[in-house]
Amino acid sequence: MRARRLLLAGCLLVVLVQAVLLATMARGGGDREPHDxxxxxxxxxxxxxxxxxxxxxxxxxxxxxxxxxxxxxxxxxxxxxxxxxxxxxxxxxxxxxxxxxxxxxxxxxxxxxxxxxxxxxxxxxxxxxxxxAPSDAGGASRIRWYALCCGLLGLAFALAVSLTRGPVAASAARGVVRVVGLGAASLGGAALLQLVPALRLPGHHLAVVAIGAALSFALGAITFALEALLGLVGLVAMAATTFLLSTPLLSGTSRYLLPTPWPTVTPWLPCGSALDALADVAYLDPGRSTRSVLLLAGAGALAVVALLLARWLRDTPDETDAAGTGTHLSLRHWRAWVVGAVVPLGVLMGVAVSVVPTALAGTPFLPSQASETSCVQDASTARSVPDLNHQIASLQGTPAFKGADVGADVQLQDGRFLLVFGDTLRGPSFDGPTWARNSMMLWDTDCVSVVLPHSKGALIPDRADGVGYWPMSVAVAHRPGYDLVVVSTQRVATTGGGSFDFANVGPALAVFVVEAGGTPQLIATEDVGADDSDTGRPEWGAALAGTGDTDDDWLYLYGTAREEDATTPGFTLQVARVRPDDVLETEDWRYWDGSRWQRDAGSAAVVLPAADGVSQTLSVFRQGDRWYALSKLGGDIGDQVAIWTAPGPTGPFTLSGPVATLPTDPDSGEVTYMPLAHPQILDRPGTMVASYSRNNTDAKSVEADPTLYRPRFLRIRLPH
Missing domain, CATH: 3.40.50 (Rossmann fold)
Incomplete structure (x- = not known):
């Protein structure tokens, strides 16, 4: 009586555990969703x-x-x-x-x-x-049904032998007969199933039969082993586990539509391995089935080893009764216990499987990340620098752009100019934030348009912690049918309520894709390095310069740096390069160490020293076979615009002297800064169009007259 109670308690525990695990598939009561x-x-x-x-x-x-x-x-x-x-x-x-x-x-x-x-x-x-690879209809369904039938065949054989001969073979020879019989039944049953038109799988028929037979044999052998080791509890455990692990088969669903951990665990189990192997040999790549077949074979082999172990453990007269049950039950009582346990278990598992959701969950809403443009002002073709200044000063067509600084540009392959701006002032009627850390415009021959994201805020959105992005430079790589635009930025953290209360905590890169004639779309934003306000670390992207339009061309990223205890206000210049398509993969960057390109950023050489150095943001560009750098002379606080020349992108850069003076007016609060080159705008031999940003220390003055906060253009002469 005590043995029966223990058996009953063990069986109930097994059923309870399996029912709880199966219930995970229906947790939340929702529909099926894809996972992993x-x-x-x-x-x-x-x-x-x-x-x-x-x-x-x-x-x-x-x-x-x-x-x-x-x-x-x-x-x-x-x-x-x-x-x-x-x-x-x-x-x-x-x-x-x-x-x-x-x-x-x-x-x-x-x-x-x-x-x-x-x-x-x-x-x-x-x-x-x-x-x-179109195939016969219902490929996935056929695979599931074929695997299910093969698995149940092995389990049914083991149950039939258990009911007729008891759970443990009376001798080693009879044990061998059981295993050989299971193998023969598995192989024959899998072959017969492959002949049934509704179940027949295409592809390598012998391989299909072999996989089906391996699944049948593995499940049957595991059942024999668990019976021999644990008696009725082992039989119930195997039956429950078979139902549980066959849930994707019984419920007619993919494992990827079941919650975790099923997508990960299933391929390592006999049923999942069989599904994968059958799909490979019937419809996909037979060569990929090796791992799954080995798992099936390993499961069968381990079960046989367990049978041998059980024989060794039970090979004493006092542990096994005459019926060979190992539970001191007669064979007649053993049969009653098997039927009484397995049949209700099958019904219970069938009911549990029926509660697994069958409907697919709807796709969750995803907020729009797309940008859009519309003409905000008709434009005429600018023929001179005064025309450019008139256009930027008279731009009144949209509340989305009243004032901004920077204004770095590139020309797209469709002829339009793309300009990026820093802190952008919006109009009172604008349906969005009053200020944005960055913005973008497109200039065509007959249309000026502002590029706006769905949020109406910064085109390169602020981080969740409020850190925003100020553009520094922009480069373009022309590709067939589209342009890849890279915008380098400063990461900016607000430190107070004033106009100049901010901290630069490091560089970042943003990548846009522009379809020919289409709207720029932001693809990625990547911070370069951890947040750090130390100006001694290079501000990579202070200037960007490309070399052409092919995949083999380079994008050069110039970094500026100045030690905190430096005695001069100028910044040094260093250079790295990368293929434009790999710009976000900093491990692909290579740094010029004075003689070669190498991986270590710390070995980057100074190609322009701090004495009479550049400002933190500048322009580097190529005209013909010469390279030029345009910047304030001696750092950001100077008032002279200078040009340096070099034979190549790595220097050496030679100062050619000041080429312009930036006007300032301390009485009115006007400040000028960040001169930038525009070599493709109004191109004229021997000269170049440049711009500088204007602002005012009195924020109220800017709000009253936003034209005070717009770039201004001038033409400078290039040194020979």
Missing amino acids: VPILIAAPAVVAHQLATEANAMPADPFDATWTDDAADARGQVEDGEVVAAVLVDLRGTRDVVLVHAALDDDLTDAVVDRVRAVEKSRDRTVEVQRL
């Missing part, structure tokens, strides 16, 4: 890396995203089943392609596509779905 689905983003590196990062950061962790810059590789990974979907991003337009495999679970691919579509919509893009 492997997807691949195919795009230029600077774009793909950021999109993969955003996909991995989505709420509820729907994706395990990686990236590549090779569209053919992405297609191959979908065809081989290494990923569920691949997103081919076409930056020449706003329509991308999502590749999925036709043999995969339809619910899973629908859930993935819906969420990808939501991400694309948030960036004002659309998707087209393409299904690869």
Whole structure:
């Protein structure tokens, strides 16, 4: 009687544990959502890396995203089943392609596509779905049913032997007969199932039968082993575990539509391994099935070893009764206990599986990250510097731009000029913040437009802690059908209520993609280094300079630095380089050490010394075979604009003397700063258009007359 009570308590405990685990699939009562689905983003590196990062950061962790810059590789990974979907991003337009495999679970691919579509919509893009490797309908369903039948076959064989002959073989020879019989039944049953039209899987038929037989044998052998070791408790545990681990089969759903830890755990279990192996040999890449087949074979082998161990442990006369039950129950009572435990367990597990959600959860709303533009003022083609100053001074067409500084520019391949500005003053009627740390404009021959994000705030949004981004320089890499625009910025922390109460805590980079004729879209923002207000560390991106339009061209990033105890106000200049598409990967940057490019930023050489040095932000550019640097002479507090020349991007830079004086008016509070070069605007041999920023120490004066806070242009002569 005491043994029976212990058996009953053990069986109830097993059922309770399995029921609790199964209930995790229905927790929250919600619909099925994708979890940790492997997807691949195919795009230029600077774009793909950021999109993969955003996909991995989505709420509820729907994706395990990686990236590549090779569209053919992405297609191959979908065809081989290494990923569920691949997103081919076409930056020449706003329509991308999502590749999925036709043999995969339809619910899973629908859930993935819906969420990808939501991400694309948030960036004002659309998707087209393409299904690869068309196969017979219901591929995923066939795989599940074939695996389920093979698994139940092994379990049923073990139960039948247990009911007729008891849980433990009376001798070693009979134990061998059990194992051999299980193997024969598994192989024969898997072959017969492959002949059934509704279950038949395409591909390598012998491989399909072998995998089905391996699953059947593994589950049957594990049942024999647990029975031999634990008696009825082991049998109940195996039955419950089989139902539990077969939930994706019984509920007809992909493991990726079950909550964690199922997407991770399932591939390492016999049922999950069989599903993966069958999918590989029937529809995907047979070569990928090796790991899954080895797991199945290992499970069967371990079960056989456990049987041998059980035989050794039980090989004493007083531990096994005549029936060989190991529980001191007669065979008749053993049968009653088996039927009384397994049948209700099957019913219970069936009911539990039925509560697993079957409907797909809707895609959560994602806020828009897209930018938009509209003409705010008609523009005429500027033919002179006075025309430029008139246009910038008379710009009154929008409350989104009343005043700003900086004004660094690049020319896009469609002929438009893109300008970035620092602290931007908005008008009283503007539907958004009064000030923005940065903004952007597009100048065309007949239209001036302000680029606005959906939030109507800064185009490069502030960090969550309030740190904002001031543009310093801008560079462009022309690509077929689109431009890759890199904006270097200062990270700025507010330290007080005054106009000049701020701290520069380090550089950052922002990357935009501009479709030919389209609107600039922010792709990524990356801080460079930890927050640190020490001016002795280089401000990388103080100037950006590109060398061309091909993938093999370099982007040069100049860094300015000045030690806190420096005796001169000027900044030194250092230089790094990287391919434009890899600009956000600082491990790919290379630093000029005076003789070669190398990885160590600390070894970067000074290419322009602090004596008569540059200001913290400047311009470096190439004209013909000469390189030039334009800056204030002697740091930010000087009033002379100077040019340095060099034979190449690494110097040596030679001072050619002042070329202009920046006017200031202490009586009115006017200040001038940050001269920048615009070599592509109104190009004229031997000269160049430059600009400088204007501001006023009296914030009320600027609010009353925003034209006081706008860049001003002038033409300077280039040294020979």
